[in-house]
Amino acid sequence: MAKRRRKTKKTDDAIVTANDLAIIGAGFAALGNFFELLSLLKLREEETADGEAAKTPKPKRS
Numbered sequence: 001m002a003k004r005r006r007k008t009k010k011t012d013d014a015i016v017t018a019n020d021l022a023i024i025g026a027g028f029a030a031l032g033n034f035f036e037l038l039s040l041l042k043l044r045e046e047e048t049a050d051g052e053a054a055k056t057p058k059p060k061r062s
Helices: 020-050
Strands: none
Touching: none
C-alpha cells in the first residue's frame, strides 16, 4: 500500500503589504510613546525622592 502525500496549496498569506507595515509602524510608535511616558514618570519620582524637584520652582502658566 502506497503512502498518500498531502497536497499543499501555496497561498499568498506570507506577503506583507504596505498597509500591514503601516499598522506595525504605528504600533511601534505608540509603544515608544508609552515607554517615554513611563520614563518621565520615573524621572519625576526619582527627583521628588532626592528633593531636587522641591528646590526648583515650577514655571507659572499664563
